[in-house]
Amino acid sequence: MKLSLPVRRRHWVRLDNASNIFLAARSDVDTKVFRMAAELDHEVDPALLQEALDATYERFPLYHAVLRRGVFWYYLQDSDLRPVLEPETEHTCAPIYQADRRTLLFRVVHHRRRVSLEVFHALSDGTGALWFLTALLDEYCRRRFAPEGTADVAGSVEPEVHELAADSFAHHFRRRTRAERAARAREEQERAAHEEEFSREAASAMLRAEEEEPVGEDRETSGTPGPAPPAPRRVLRLRGTRTPDHRTRVLELTMPVAPVLALAKGEGVAMSMFLTAAFFEAIRRTGALERDARGARTLAASVPVNLRQFFPSDSARNFFATITVSHTYGQGGDSLGEVAHRLQEDFGAEARPEALEERLRRLIRVERAPLARIVPRPLKDVLLGLANRANNRSLTVAISNLGRVTLPEAAAPHVGRMLFHVSAARPQFCAISHAGLLTISFTSPFVETEHVREYARILTEAGIEVSVAASRTTEAELAEVGR
Numbered sequence: 001m002k003l004s005l006p007v008r009r010r011h012w013v014r015l016d017n018a019s020n021i022f023l024a025a026r027s028d029v030d031t032k033v034f035r036m037a038a039e040l041d042h043e044v045d046p047a048l049l050q051e052a053l054d055a056t057y058e059r060f061p062l063y064h065a066v067l068r069r070g071v072f073w074y075y076l077q078d079s080d081l082r083p084v085l086e087p088e089t090e091h092t093c094a095p096i097y098q099a100d101r102r103t104l105l106f107r108v109v110h111h112r113r114r115v116s117l118e119v120f121h122a123l124s125d126g127t128g129a130l131w132f133l134t135a136l137l138d139e140y141c142r143r144r145f146a147p148e149g150t151a152d153v154a155g156s157v158e159p160e161v162h163e164l165a166a167d168s169f170a171h172h173f174r175r176r177t178r179a180e181r182a183a184r185a186r187e188e189q190e191r192a193a194h195e196e197e198f199s200r201e202a203a204s205a206m207l208r209a210e211e212e213e214p215v216g217e218d219r220e221t222s223g224t225p226g227p228a229p230p231a232p233r234r235v236l237r238l239r240g241t242r243t244p245d246h247r248t249r250v251l252e253l254t255m256p257v258a259p260v261l262a263l264a265k266g267e268g269v270a271m272s273m274f275l276t277a278a279f280f281e282a283i284r285r286t287g288a289l290e291r292d293a294r295g296a297r298t299l300a301a302s303v304p305v306n307l308r309q310f311f312p313s314d315s316a317r318n319f320f321a322t323i324t325v326s327h328t329y330g331q332g333g334d335s336l337g338e339v340a341h342r343l344q345e346d347f348g349a350e351a352r353p354e355a356l357e358e359r360l361r362r363l364i365r366v367e368r369a370p371l372a373r374i375v376p377r378p379l380k381d382v383l384l385g386l387a388n389r390a391n392n393r394s395l396t397v398a399i400s401n402l403g404r405v406t407l408p409e410a411a412a413p414h415v416g417r418m419l420f421h422v423s424a425a426r427p428q429f430c431a432i433s434h435a436g437l438l439t440i441s442f443t444s445p446f447v448e449t450e451h452v453r454e455y456a457r458i459l460t461e462a463g464i465e466v467s468v469a470a471s472r473t474t475e476a477e478l479a480e481v482g483r
Contacts, residue, residue, distance in 0.1 A: 011077070011078045012068070012075050012076060012077040012078070013075060013076050014073055014074075014075050014076075015073065015074045015075060015076065015122060016317055016318050016319075018125070018318035018319070018320060018321075019074075019121070019122040019123075019317075019318050020073075020074065020122075020380070020384060021384050021387075021388055022120070022121045022122040023067075023074055023097075023122055023381065023384075024380070024381040024382075024383075024384035024385040024388060025384070025385060025388040025425075026095075026097070027425070028095075028246045029242070029246050029423075029425060029445045030423050030424060030425035030445070031093055031094065031095045031096070031120075031423045032097075032120060032121045032122065032423060033093040033094070033095065033096050033118055033119065033120055033121065033422070033423050034093065034118070034119055034121060034126070034129070034420070034421065034422040034423070034430075035092055035093055035116055035117065035118045035119075035419070035420070035421055035422070036116070036117050036119075036126075036129055036130060036133050036418070036419070036420050036432075037114050037115065037116040037117070037418065037419040037420075038114070038115050038133065038137055038415045038416075038417075038418050038419075038434075039113050039114050039415065039416045039417045039418070039419075040113045040114070040115065040414055040415060040416070041113070041413075041414050041415075041416065042113065042144075042414070043112060043113055044110040044112070044113065044114070044115060045144060046085060046087075046110060048140060048143045048144055049085055049108075049110060049115065049136075049140050050084075050085045051139075051143060052136055052137075052139035052140035052142075052143060053083055053085055053108055053136060053139075054082070054083075055139045056132065056135045056136045056139050057082070057083055059135060060131075060132055060135075060316060061078065062076075062123070062124065062128070062315075062316050062317060063083075063104070063105075063106055063123070063124075063132060063316075064078050064079055064081070064104075065077060065078055065079065065104075065105065065123065066079045066081065066102050066103065066104065066105065067097055067105060067120075067122065067123075069099065069377060070377060071376060071377060072373065072374065072375070072376060072377055072380075073377055073380075074122070074377065076123070079102070079104070081102075081103070081104050083104055083106070083107070083108060085108050085109070085110065086107070086108075086109050086110075087109065087110060087111065088109040088110065088111040088114075088116065089109075091245075091247040091248070091471075092116075092118075092247075092248055092250055092421070092471065093118060093248050093421070093422065093423040093443075094118075094247075096118065096119075096120040097120045097122070105119065105120040105122065105123040106118060106119045106120065106123065106124075106129075106132075108136070115133075115136070115137070115140070117129060117132060117133045117136070119132075121318070121422075122318075123317070124316050124317060124318065125304075125306075125317070125318040125319060125320050126304075126306075126320075126400060126402055126420070127306055127308060127316075127319070127320075128315070128316030128317060128318075128319075129316075130402060130405065131316055132316065134405070134407055134408065134411075137407060137408075137411040137415060138407070138408040138410050138411045140411070141410045141411040141414050141415075142410045144414075145410065145414065146410075172307075172311045172313075172357075172360075233296075233297075233298040233326075233328055234292075234294050234295060234296035234297065234298060235296055235298045235299070235300045235326070235393070235394050235395065235396060236283070236288060236289060236292055236296040236297075236298065236299055236396050237296075237392075237393065237395075237396060237426070238283070238288060238396060238397075238426065238427050238446070238451070239446070240444070240445075240446025240447065240448040241446055241447050241448060242445055242446060242447075243445060243446070243447055246445070248421075248423050248424055248443050248444070248445065248471075249443065249444045249445070249446065249447060249449070249471065250421055250441060250442070250443050250470070250471040251441070251442045251449060251452045251468065251469070251470045251471070252419065252421075252439055252440070252441050252442075252468070252469040252470075253439070253440045253441075253442070253452070253455070253456055253459070253466050253467070253468055254417060254437055254438070254439045254440075254466070254467045254468075254469070255437070255438050255440075255459060255464050255465060255466045255467070256436060256437065256438070256464070256465065257404070257433040257436055257437060257438035258436065259462075259463065259464050260274075260275075260438055260459070260464060263462055263464075264340075267336075267337045267340050267341070268341070269340045269341060269343075269344045270344065271401065271403075271431075272303065272347075272399070272401040272431075273325070273340050273343040273344045273347060274340050275399070275401065275429070275431055275440065276301050276303070276325065276340075276343055276397075276399055277327075277336050277337075277339040277340035277343055278336060278455060278458050278459070279301070279397060279399070279429060279451070279455060280299045280301075280327055280339055280396075281336045281339070281454075281458055282451045282452075282454035282455040282457075282458060283299060283396070283397075283451050283454075284299075284329065284334075285454040285457075285458075286450045286451050286454055288451075289329060297328050297329045297330050297331075298326055298327065298328040298329075299326060299327055299329075299396045299397070300324055300325070300326035300394060300395050300396050300397075301324070301325050301326070301343075301395070301396060301397045301398065301399055302322050302323075302324055302395050302397075302398040302399070303322065303323050303324070303325060303347060303398075303399055303400075304320045304321070304322050304323075304400055305320060305321050305322070305323055305351050305356070306319070306320055307319045307320055307321055307356065307360075310353040310356065311353070311357075321356055321359070321360060323346075323347055323350045323351055324346075324394070324395070325343040325346040325347050326343075326346065327339045327342050327343065336458070392425060392426060395426060396426070396427075397426065397427050397428060397429070398422075398424075398426065398428045399428065399429055399430070399431075400420070400422065400428075400429075400430045400431070401430070401431040401432075402420055402430070402431065402432040403431075403432070403433065404433045404434065405418055405432060405433065405434045407434070412435075415434060415435065416434070416435050416437065417434065417435070417437050417439055418432050418433070418434040418439065419432065419439050419441055420432040420439070420441060421441035421442075421443045422443060423443065424443040424444050424445055425445060426444075426445070427442065427443070427444040427446070427451065428442070428443050428444070429441065429442045429443070430443070440455075442455070449470070452468075456468060
């Protein structure tokens with residue numbers, strides 16, 4: 001008699017609210033891949049790093065997922081694939097997801113003293129990826145530096161496991177039954193005493209920067225409890241020469257974090273808004289406003305907000321929202337400090353739990369409307385792609401600030417600089433700090449770097465020592481590698 005083995009049913013979940021746009025918006029130029037990296041105090045040991053990767057992988061079932069396409073939606077499905085550590089050979093943020101291949105949605109690569117994690121954004125956000133990288137560094141350093149004969153490599157604390165299924169958008173923002181609404185009301189009453197403090201601390205993007213003290217603005221005295229009604233405006237969009245093979249142009253500015261934080265505090269704003277205002281000033285110094293054929297005088301930035309600050313979640317999946325801040329030059333108050341204050345006001349008005357919840361509930365309702373659910377996936381991709389292009393036309397830059405990273409005790413002494421950047425459809429910058437060093441990474445689909453040069457000048461004029469590193473992107477730069 002012939003016996004057949006039972007087939008294991010694969011677990012699957014629909015993509016969350018924030019992830020669907022990444023499938024529709026990805027392109028050869030903007031792969032929707034982001035990178036986090038850490039520089040160690042020694043050359044990487046590949047064998048030990050592979051062991052650490054295997055152990056970390058077991059704690060993140062989410063990272064076992066592959067992306068599948070259905071008739072009406074995309075979904076994540078668990079897999080038996082295993083990650084394989086590789087030396088870095090491709091350019092940064094190279095494509096990960098390929099529709100015709102069943103592959104994991106992340107990769108770990110190493111080069112000399114650097115360990116890099118690259119993630120397709122439909123899988124996870126910056127917070128979730130940082131959790132993975134932190135766990136990986138901890139596992140590696142325990143193996144690399146543990147006293148000889150130590151049996152318990154992983155430590156005595158039970159490690160947290162980040163499951164595939166948790167969708168924090170659905171948990172917090174979907175329509176609820178009467179009983180669920182009553183329970184939710186009780187939860188909101190319990191945290192009511194803390195929400196005002198949370199709203200003041202919301203000024204950092206993605207992860208709240210631990211080195212940034214709350215600004216503590218009193219919005220009731222400003223006379224503007226919400227953003228002013230938007231006036232007709234033309235938003236400056238930066239243009240340039242495309243990189244020859246669509247690779248992302250990356251420039252890194254590294255500096256001590258303390259004096260930058262002091263500058264932001266001196267202006268009475270959070271670091272994220274100070275860095276954004278400095279970017280606007282750098283653009284203005286390049287003469288881009290004067291050269292714009294449409295006469296645009298407004299610069300606008302997209303800033304992500306880590307929703308875990310307000311809505312508890314231990315999910316490593318995407319759980320963020322974006323807020324747009326802007327400034328129009330020529331209408332008074334154009335100094336860097338004045339612009340930073342204007343951006344702080346814009347951001348603070350929108351980065352409140354109530355405002356975020358109302359907006360996200362509306363988005364969830366649209367996503368789950370009966371008509372939207374029966375629209376075939378290819379048509380959804382087209383519509384979302386058009387919406388993404390329309391949104392891009394209203395932005396000058398996108399930013400992300402992961403703030404100060406605190407690593408576990410085993411890893412912290414052996415990690416210096418940390419880095420963070422993303423593929424880019426437009427100029428973008430990302431900030432992260434560790435070991436007293438702030439690294440601001442500028443990415444762009446263009447070869448021009450004038451705005452980065454001006455940004456560095458702004459910081460050096462303020463007395464900050466800045467070092468610059470640039471990736472090779474143009475044909476001439478790439479040719480130098482072989483010389």
